[in-house]
Amino acid sequence: MTEQTGGSQSASKGTVHLVHLYPREMSIYGDLGNTRALASRLRWHGYTPVVHDHHPGADWPDEAHLLLGGGGQDSGQLRVQEDLDRHADRLRELAADGLPMLMICGMYQLFGQAFITVEGRRLPGLRILDVTTTGNATRMIGPVVLDTDAGQVVGYENHSGATVLGQGQAPFGSVVAGQGNNGTDGTEGARTGNVIGSYLHGPILPANPVLADHLLEIAVTRATGQWQPEQLDDSTAQQAHQRQVMRLLAADRRSTSRVGRLLPRR
């Protein structure tokens, strides 16, 4: 079990401000867990987290060292659209300035160029990531394993939008098991600077602590000038992570040997 350190026992190494965009409207598959995971890990590393839940219409917090967003229903996306427009310039500036951001599913789509509905209507996005999403009749649902710069990442995808990367847009990872951005090109998510967009719920950070600490390293360095992590016991997360990887890769091998590639990969 990881010890909860910092706070009262020893002097804090510094305060880090996390901003969760639209926790009510855009957190349908436990994406709140990402914010909780980061706050807990900050404490465990000896820092003081401050979490700002940003709701539509609210003022922007004075300080922000890391931004998080999750997935929602279509109705949720409609409810945040206006507020997102209001903060669009600020969000683009922060992204260009290197602020770390993790945008999952619906918020990933909204951070892109546009969303084209099934009826062909074009809804503009924030254009922070060069991706375009098209509404789709069939959903891409199931467990996922990715290879990323932050190592192997596990999660669960559930999206009807198929996303295509623009010329030169780097993906977040490549699909080892699952569907990814569109089920065809083997890419998943997108990454520009320190902004990561991904379809992976899970939520993604608790089961992938290396990715969580990668984001924290950038945020903490911005907040305090340096990153001085503690040695955390992540054995539970590693077990959860490894078992999913083994299981999905084994299932993948089985389906490959039996029916070639006729069946979808999950």
Next chain:
Amino acid sequence: MRSTLAIAAGKLARGASRLRGGGSALPGLVTERIDPEILAHTLSDLPGGIIVVSGTNGKTTTTKMLVALLRAHGQRVFTNPTGSNFTRGVISAMLAEIPLRARLDADWAVLELDEAHALHFARVVAPTHALLLNVARDQLDRFAEIDQTAQLLSRLAEQTTHTVVLNVDDSFISRIRTQVADGVSVRWFGVDPSSAQLLPALQEADVRVSDGAGAEGLPDSADTSLLAVHDERSFTITGSTADVGPLTLQQRGLAAMINATAATAMGRAVLGPEFDPQVAATALSTVTPPFGRGEVIDVDGHPLELVLVKNPAGFTVALGTYGSEPVDTMIAINDNYADGRDVSWLYDVSFESLREQGVALTSGVRAWDMALRLEYDDVPVEHVEPDLDLALERFLRAHRGRPVRIFSTYTAMMHLRRQLASRFDLARFGEDRT
């Protein structure tokens, strides 16, 4: 003629699959293949009607309560008692009771149906009555979005020919009142304003942007059954006719009380002036919990509570109901199709109430993910054992002589209950018909 053949084939398949100890849907599948209209042929001329119970949480419990209530009033009721809530499950249940050429010996069919399958069912035979409980995030990998689940239930209400009973406190359900066909009456169940402070625990985040009326703004209170809670166990169901209760259920918790209120609302709608509050109260108070829904198993003189959890709202309510009493706890999480394959929802449940006592053991395919979730809520976990049999063995041995409780997802619950049944002489799944 075709129906007779279909029933005969189904009965044959049923006999064969029982010999093998197999599943409950296959005989239904065989019958449905031969006569796709079999449900229409057997159900549409029941003297009473066809009552469908649907929604995310509480279908099995509510169905069982409604059946008990109607039978206590002398009605003959056919139901699908095993929670086999797909059309094939309904047909399979019917095969046990129907003679080859005769009609179903019943006044009413009371059927628990899964949201998606309720609609499939309604296309074959229109329900006369629909009882719609709630819309929560449940197995979203199947129904994809809450909005879509609400749509399915709306369309079920549109197909219903006589009476629709709606939950006034769930805005996804209450707004369906505008969707019913002309001439179809709308009745309501819900929580009395005096007990409304208890509701948020149930609603969790599922009714985040509420546009429902709530019990205070009911369109017509004359056709309403409301839950007034007295204390942890005792409550009264108010209504335009005489109140039902005060009464106490066999099953604990607010969710069960709301289920009883829903069943009562439908009972009143079905029975009209024949409805007897005293008979209803007695019937409700004698209903035993369905398998795994707070069922208490006697383990050498000490209670083992088996609690099914399948979505954030359900788990939150279960922790609120059971979490306050310090007993030794095991949590078993599978991610098979019937459980919902995505375990993200565990992060929408707060496990802080278990912090002090800790969790003895996590198990199931996602045992480590559950342990990780608890770690992030600072709940100590003694042991992680993914294998359910080994986990159960260890749990019972290490906690012998103490009250114990197991929270588990559906397929883990079925597995554990089979093990418990063979050890402690319980009724087999599907034999519980009362």
